[in-house]
Amino acid sequence: MPLYKIKLIDRQAIAIQTIKFVFEKPLGFTFKPGQYAGVTLINPPETDAGGITRRFSILSSPDDTELAIVTRIQSSAFKRVLNQLPLGSEVKFAGPTGTFTLHEDQSIPAVLIAGGIGIAPFYSMIRYATQHRQSQPLYLFYGNQSIQHAAFLNELSDAQQNHSLFKLIATMDTPDSAWQGEHGYITSTLIKKYISDLAQPNYYICGSPVMVTTLQETLVEMGIEEEKIRVEDFPGY
Ligand SMILES: Cc1cc2nc3c(=O)[nH]c(=O)nc-3n(C[C@H](O)[C@H](O)[C@H](O)COP(=O)(O)OP(=O)(O)OC[C@H]3O[C@@H](n4cnc5c(N)ncnc54)[C@H](O)[C@@H]3O)c2cc1C
Incomplete structure (x- = not known):
């Protein structure tokens, strides 16, 4: 699976405890709608038993120029660190992967x-x-x-x-x-x-x-x- 280091460029609160994180999209990165990636924090200031990696569905459309994910902020160290990550910080991004994608026959709803x-x-x-x-x-x-x-x-x-x-x-x-x-x-x-x-x-x-x-x-x-x-x-x- 491809592995990238990508920069956080924006963070938006979009619903209760729900944050959208926007990252730079690596050149040539393609994916199918519905696929996901592993996001790993680099040298986080704190960790817990849940570790430094979480999987996130790719929220963006493949046509978008940026890569976004969305998550509910809960009490894990991962989410605390992600939520406070300064803009411009890098994370590791492993993907795309996954087969939760739409069937190809457009006549089937x-x-x-x-x-x-x-x-x-x-x-x-x-x-x-x-x-x-x-x-x-x-x-x-x-x-x-x-x-x-x-x-x-x-x-x-x-x-x-x-x-x-x-x-x-x-x-x-x-x-x-x-x-x-x-x-x-x-x-x-x-x-x-x-x-x-x-x-x-x-x-x-x-x-x-x-x-x-x-x-x-x-x-x-x-x-x-x-x-x-x-x-x-x-x-x-
Ligand atoms: C393919 C895929 C795509 C995903 N996409 C998204 C996404 O787009 N947005 C998003 O917010 N999340 C997504 N997730 C889930 C995400 O990876 C995290 O697991 C989730 O966000 C919770 O993370 P956390 O740090 O808040 O809690 P965690 O620290 O991971 O866990 C919170 C609580 O749940 C318990 N727990 C953890 N794992 C399990 C388990 N396997 N079974 C039972 N209890 C468990 C822990 O013990 C703890 O009490 C996806 C997961 C997968 C597999």
Whole structure:
């Protein structure tokens, strides 16, 4: 796997405890939407048992001139150090790798199911598909605690306005009164409400291990063939 040293060039808070980190993109770096990389801190001022490396989905579209990742800041030394890394600092970046990428047959719809920060690989897929006006229908079920926790909600709404084949179904567990979308967890009832022919699409699930396992079981109980379900779970959530 290719290994690079890349510089942090920007950091943006985009939702509660959720930070987007932007890095310089190495010359000639290419990847498929949905792939990930290993990010390793160089000489961090503190470490813990979790170590100095984490894997992150590449948030950017392959067309972007920079490389971005997004994460929820939790209590690990890795996240503390990353969150305070001065702009211009370097990290090691090993990738791209991974096979959590969309199927190639554009006539088969893709149902993307994201829990919280599990949006990361899908955001890359959706941006690339909309930038290239791809003919593949994309349905994104995006579950969050509240609007304030939901990263890229405005950008995804805009993508839906601009690309008729992309449908966003956002749902909040504990929405405030201003929220007009779906309420509660992503369930079989919610999926059936928007997907009329359940047998046609391929299904992709990304989020915490508990969320991924639960939704995978839900899809199987709904009669979806197991080979039509692809999953990526984010340990540590
Ligand atoms: C392919 C892939 C892509 C990923 N992409 C992203 C991404 O885009 N954004 C993102 O935020 N995260 C992503 N992750 C997860 C990421 O690598 C970290 O594991 C996560 O962000 C938690 O890191 P942390 O430092 O906050 O917590 P950690 O220090 O890693 O762990 C937090 C807590 O979880 C527990 N824990 C750690 N690992 C496990 C495990 N395997 N099983 C059960 N409990 C465990 C720890 O004991 C601790 O209590 C990805 C993981 C994979 C495998």
